[in-house]
Amino acid sequence: MGKVKVKKHSTIIDMTAMSDVTVLLLTFFMLTSTFLQKEPVQVVAPPSVSDEKVYDEKVVQVLVGPTGKVYMNFTGTKETDSTKTKTLPTEKFREEVVTTAYSLYRSAHSGAPALTETDVKEFGRLGMFGVPMKDLVSWIGMSVEERDKLTKEGEGIPIDENSKDFPNGKNKVNEFQKYWLPAVINVLQKHELGEDIRGGHLVAVKAGKDTPFEYVHIVMENLQTAHLNKFVLMTSFKSEKDR
Amino acid sequence: MAKKEKSRQRKFDTRIDFTPMVDMNMLLITFFMLCTTMLKSATVELALPTNDKVDENNQTEMKESEAVTFIIDGVQNEKGESKEGEGMIYYYEGKPDVENNNLVQLKFDKEGGNTIREMLEKRNEDLLREYRELKLEKEKTNMPDTIFKKKAAELRVKIKKDDKAKKPTVAIKPTPTASYADVVRMLDEMQINQISTWQVETLNDQDKALLSKNGINVREPETPK
Numbered sequence: 001m002g003k004v005k006v007k008k009h010s011t012i013i014d015m016t017a018m019s020d021v022t023v024l025l026l027t028f029f030m031l032t033s034t035f036l037q038k039e040p041v042q043v044v045a046p047p048s049v050s051d052e053k054v055y056d057e058k059v060v061q062v063l064v065g066p067t068g069k070v071y072m073n074f075t076g077t078k079e080t081d082s083t084k085t086k087t088l089p090t091e092k093f094r095e096e097v098v099t100t101a102y103s104l105y106r107s108a109h110s111g112a113p114a115l116t117e118t119d120v121k122e123f124g125r126l127g128m129f130g131v132p133m134k135d136l137v138s139w140i141g142m143s144v145e146e147r148d149k150l151t152k153e154g155e156g157i158p159i160d161e162n163s164k165d166f167p168n169g170k171n172k173v174n175e176f177q178k179y180w181l182p183a184v185i186n187v188l189q190k191h192e193l194g195e196d197i198r199g200g201h202l203v204a205v206k207a208g209k210d211t212p213f214e215y216v217h218i219v220m221e222n223l224q225t226a227h228l229n230k231f232v233l234m235t236s237f238k239s240e241k242d243r
Numbered sequence: 244m245a246k247k248e249k250s251r252q253r254k255f256d257t258r259i260d261f262t263p264m265v266d267m268n269m270l271l272i273t274f275f276m277l278c279t280t281m282l283k284s285a286t287v288e289l290a291l292p293t294n295d296k297v298d299e300n301n302q303t304e305m306k307e308s309e310a311v312t313f314i315i316d317g318v319q320n321e322k323g324e325s326k327e328g329e330g331m332i333y334y335y336e337g338k339p340d341v342e343n344n345n346l347v348q349l350k351f352d353k354e355g356g357n358t359i360r361e362m363l364e365k366r367n368e369d370l371l372r373e374y375r376e377l378k379l380e381k382e383k384t385n386m387p388d389t390i391f392k393k394k395a396a397e398l399r400v401k402i403k404k405d406d407k408a409k410k411p412t413v414a415i416k417p418t419p420t421a422s423y424a425d426v427v428r429m430l431d432e433m434q435i436n437q438i439s440t441w442q443v444e445t446l447n448d449q450d451k452a453l454l455s456k457n458g459i460n461v462r463e464p465e466t467p468k
Contacts (some may be wrong), residue, residue, distance in 0.1 A: 022268035028274035032462045045284055046327070046424035049431045067323060128393045200288060200420030209424035210324040212317065214464040217428075217445070219255040234287035235427055 009202035038127050039064040040151040054234055055201045057233045058088075059135035060184055061234075063128065064207035069156030070176060070213035071130035074184070077193075091124040096190075098123045098136075101183035105133040105175070111240065113137045130156040133175055160218055174222070181226040200230030206235075252266075259435050265282045291443060311366065312414040314346075314450065315429060316459060317421040327424035331459075332359065339453040346457050363436040365394075369408040373398055374437050399439040413441040416450060419464040 043063065055080045063071040076093035077086070088096075102115045112134065119140045123129075130151050131139045139150055159176040183237060188197055196202055207216045225229055317330035332349040338347070349358050364371060377398060381391045402408045413433065417426045426443075433441045446454075451461055 013257075015265050018265050019261040019268065022265055022272060025272050026268050026275065029272060033275050033278055046427040048287050048427050049283060049435060050285050050287045052286050052288070054284050095355045198292065204286060205357075209327050209422065209425050209427075211455045212319055212323070212325045212419060213315075213421040213423055213426055214419035216423050217417070217419070217464065220289075220291060220443075221294075224291050227293065229293055230288070230290045232288050233427060233430075235287055237285050 037065060039189050040128060040130060040148070041069070042069055043211070045206060045236045046209035048235035049238055050235060051237065052232075054204055054232065058188075058196050058202065060203050060242060061128075062203060062205045062219055063130075064205065064211060066208050066211055066221055068211075068218070069154075070132060070159045070219065071128050071151070071156055072176075072180060073128040082215050086192050088187070093187065094126070095120050095124040096178070096187045097183045100186050101179040102133070102136065104179045104183065108173075109133075115140075118222050128216065130154065135177065135228060159222060176219075177222050177225060181222070181228070185226070197228070198230065201232060203228055203231035204234050205231060251384070273379040285414050287427060287434075288410065289430070291445065306412075309410060309412045310337055310414065311335075311363075311411045312339070312416060313429060314446070315415065315417040315421040315452075316461075317418065317425060325420055325422035325425075327422050327428075330420075330422055330425055332425075332429075333454070333457075333459075334362075341452050341456055342362045342403065342451070344453070344456060347417050347452050360436060363411065363413075363432060363438065366409060366411040367438060369405075370399065370402045370410060370437050370439070373402070394420050395437075399437065403439055410440070411438060413438050415441060415443050416446050417443070418446065418461045420462065 012098070025213055041063070043066065045135045057075060059075045061073040061075070063073070074090065074093050074097055076088040076090035080089040081087060081090065082089060093095070099115065099120055115137055119137060122140050124145075126140075128151075129139075130152050135150065135154065139147060142150065143216050157176050157180065184202075185197055188194060188202075205219055205223075206215065207219075223229070312335055314333040316333065317325035319325050324448060333346050334349060335345045335347065338343070349362070371467055374395060377391070386394075390464065402410055414428050415426070415433075430443075432438075446461060454461055
């Protein structure tokens with residue numbers, strides 16, 4: 001009788017402590033992780049031996065799709081208390097960039113629909129985008145599915161003057177160069193973040209490893225023209241024994 | 244008897260089995276761990292020359308003997324992709340010489356371009372020798388990374404200014420069909436071999452003439468579809 005009792009007792013392990021530890025770890029990972037951004041096209045970055053990490057604030061990400069479509073995303077400062085100087089939270093960054101870029105577009109195309117306050121607020125909450133200016137307002141007003149569909153199947157941000165004509169006629173404009181980049185530079189300067197523009201870490205170009213170089217080259221040329229000669233290419237990590 | 248049973252029941256009630264809870268937590272932890280490590284991608288810094296016109300007086304001339312030009316070519320499949328490692332690497336030293344045909348073919352091998360590495364190592368041996376010494380010193384004295392990087396940068400400047408030292412000036416010229424991964428790999432080689440002066444450029448007419456003499460035709464860049 002006594003023997004059996006002892007055996008029974010030894011098989012039960014108290015899992016409470018274990019559970020405590022796992023919950024702690026879980027909370028840690030949940031708080032420290034930031035989720036992967038939804039990207040319109042999946043690209044696999046090429047491997048590189050470089051171990052320098054991409055900056056997680058004040059970054060303009062330019063994504064080059066496998067067929068050369070260009071998408072953009074903006075990340076502001078980590079500091080969100082906008083009463084401080086040199087602070088530009090992501091949402092505000094996006095809102096101001098879209099306002100500036102769209103007003104540049106409207107000054108050249110007076111017939112274009114106006115961008116309302118709610119549109120701007122909505123854009124601030126969105127992620128990566130890639131639509132030509134003429135579709136921007138209607139794109140913001142769409143449902144999530146329609147939006148994703150248009151980003152995926154649309155033409156991306158027009159970046160090359162020689163790209164095929166827009167359906168409605170002759171306005172072949174390099175919108176990346178003419179509206180978006182000046183808007184980014186303008187907004188950063190307004191918030192006294194000008195030194196980050198030439199620091200070399202503002203623009204991060206991401207392209208798939210099987211993308212022909214010509215598409216990446218178009219983006220590079222555009223950045224050069226905008227005097228953003230220094231930028232980074234996003235890569236995935238590769239270990240090199242004889243580094 | 245009845246009393247005894249009751250007390251036993253109570254004891255049983257207070258004990259909750261935490262094993263499934265732990266299982267679930269572990270799963271969630273694994274998920275979050277994998278997500279966070281995947282997240283931060285590495286970067287390669289790139290500085291391009293300005294597009295502005297530069298006074299000829301201000302331009303720094305490079306020695307012809309130091310110049311090495313790499314041309315990265317790629318093969319585009321019917322899907323429009325340029326797969327990594329399927330293209331060819333060519334290089335010439337000094338100026339492109341169509342008459343004497345100074346184009347040499349290389350290939351990235353599976354181990355990450357050892358042929359290219361050997362060649363660059365030989366051309367940059369003065370810097371690499373001192374860099375390796377510095378690295379040894381770092382390991383011996385437990386030098387912090389920041390100081391090591393600073394010292395390495397100083398070393399690069401020192402060699403750059405030293406007229407007698409062997410130091411290559413590398414131009415990387417990808418063709419429009421070159422695979423992006425191959426270009427990044429070439430940039431890696433620059434970093435591995437501690438090349439301090441290198442540039443990404445586009446092919447000029449002389450390069451194209453030299454390539455076509457070797458039977459390689461470079462097409463004009465296409466615009467995105």
